[in-house]
Amino acid sequence: MNEIDIKFLENVFKKYYFEHFDLIRVPERTSEREFGYQKFNSGMTRHISVKDDKELHLLLMQNIPSDVYCSNAYYTFPNLPMNEKDWKEADLIFDIDAKDLNLSCRVNHTISICNVCNEISNNSEKCLKCNSTKLEKKSLPCKNCIDSSKTEVLKLTEILINDFSINKDDIHVYFSGNEGFHIYVYNSQLQQIGSRERSELVDYVMFNGAIPEKFGMKKFKPNRNSFPDFGGSGWRGRFSKYVFGSKSKRSKIISELISNGYSSFQKTLDDVSKNIGTKIDPNVTMDIHRIFRLPGSINSKSGLTKIYCKDLKKFDAYADSSFLSEDIVEVLANCPIEFKLKNKRFGPYNNEKVSVPTFTAVYMICKKLATIA
């Protein structure tokens, strides 16, 4: 990114952190967390400890970071090197990202930027100009991306509440500021479990690794009575609703499943996994030492805020997370795809000078699809 763009973004971000500090949620037990931040065009600074709101505010104003992070873990000494921090426990976090959902709309709004010659083209495998394979993909997520991600969030929260008895108030959903949601779970019995245990939890919510026996199908002499009931608890119930469809079809479908045999049933389970398993990024949940984007901070991939979703159903990602000014800026835009921000449509722009509101300019510059004119 060039100096002028960086200067511009820094000014906008600084203004945001000055005016919207109330949006930044200083996490509970602040002094036990590790903080970190990144500046434009430079590496990560981490292992920072922050005492309270005031100190965090100062850190943001002094450094004008592009991104701010905070650990899900609680440590005795958050500012020491990793192996001396003395890990205590960590909030459980799930990441649902539209890019992991394999949505068909994706191809329509993904752009390839060549790292060698900077050529921008619609989603392709090789640069159309210089044939290089070193392409950076940028996606401008659409409503379908957000809606599908919301569906996954609801699937996940249903499992957390029903199977793991987690209090609804202890589940906080945030829009990541780019193309997904971060789901935080507080005060649960799962705070203290380690990475390997969390990976089992991941397989549970994703419906990975199920065996036919658990869902009633035995290898030898399968028995109709062991198949799950329509209203069964946990995955047996969800399996039943998905595979049988309705109570009346249960008997007929069980006969089919039995006659198709054991290995065919295993395939049915894989199919179930793709459809009713929750699509989360496993690595995020398994990581108990990671620093996560701080709620209320700006995501430098988009200029949008990672914001708490009070009412997920009503939440409009590209209107409710945009807090930057509407002042008009002139940019040189090379953005072949139309996008929507704050309920207004922008683009497509074909290497042209355009005057757009600051929030739009920031969005495109962050996506490397525009520069200050």
Add this chain to the structure above:
Amino acid sequence: MLALGQDEIAKYPFLADAGQYLKDKGFTLEQFGTDPDLKELIDKAYERIRVAADGKIYKSDLIEDQVSKEAALPREVFSFLLAIVLLKLSGMHTLIKRFSLAEARRAEKYLEKDLANISDESKKQLAIKIIDDLFSVQIEKLDDYFIIPVSDYLKHSINFHEREWKLINRHIENGQVFLTPHETVRLIRKELGTYINSKIVNAKAPTMIPGFEDSVNKLVMLSKKFSTFTVTTGEYPPCIKHAIDVLEKGENLPHSGRFMLATFLLSKGQSIQQIAPLFKNAPDYNERVTLYQLNHLSGTSGSGTQYSCPSCEKLKTQSLCFATSECDNIISPLQFGKKRK
């Protein structure tokens, strides 16, 4: 400390304070080596170890889980204590491991029976208490099942590789996992083995006691049977081959895949200079970052921790596993192609 009845001491001899038990009964170890009547017990102890070394469970003199004859209780406990003395004298770690495991499985049988005991509530309560005291797992009874919190279940079950132990294959309600008595006890087998093992390892090693030599020598001979050596084919497992393929094609390999590849090759003794060029084709290749990360993984920079290669289980979760029949139930890519001879 648990208050144990006679039957319980015989069933769970590792819970008793060994030294105290000998003293209470008025014996010294030396007497076992010299007194012809007591010497029989050394043979019994040797037999207890031999059976364990064969992977079998020692059959005790208990009838219907009870100390039938008065003499049976001391015999049971003494043979256990003497076995420990013999193991310490022989210093054979393989035998100690095998013995601990067999003794754990022996105790497991009794615990399971006690847990399922409907007619004697006190037996069930004691079994629950043993599990709670030794492993800090609080179990509760609910209908025909025992239930434990998901977090406790996970802490123990992650050591199992059979798929039926995966959380997805368990019945869960309200944050609790439902288990049969058999499963409850099976869940803590490893900890039971570890507990017994640590008791033996931490026991003071005695100097040779006259009369014990023959049995100790026999144990040293016995342990030779278990020494193994392995040969490696040198071929990479499919997950590693796949990762190298992806990089060679210039496609993107996710961070977790790069972590796997780097830690695998580092474990196989390759140097950072040998590994770094593999990443050259990556779409976001940056020499400085690659070297920084490799140095970090190898422990030459950063915290000094050397990161190890992820397990097959973890790789499955990350969609990085491309198992073939040659993987043959290994639990880490590092075990691929190793054959015991």
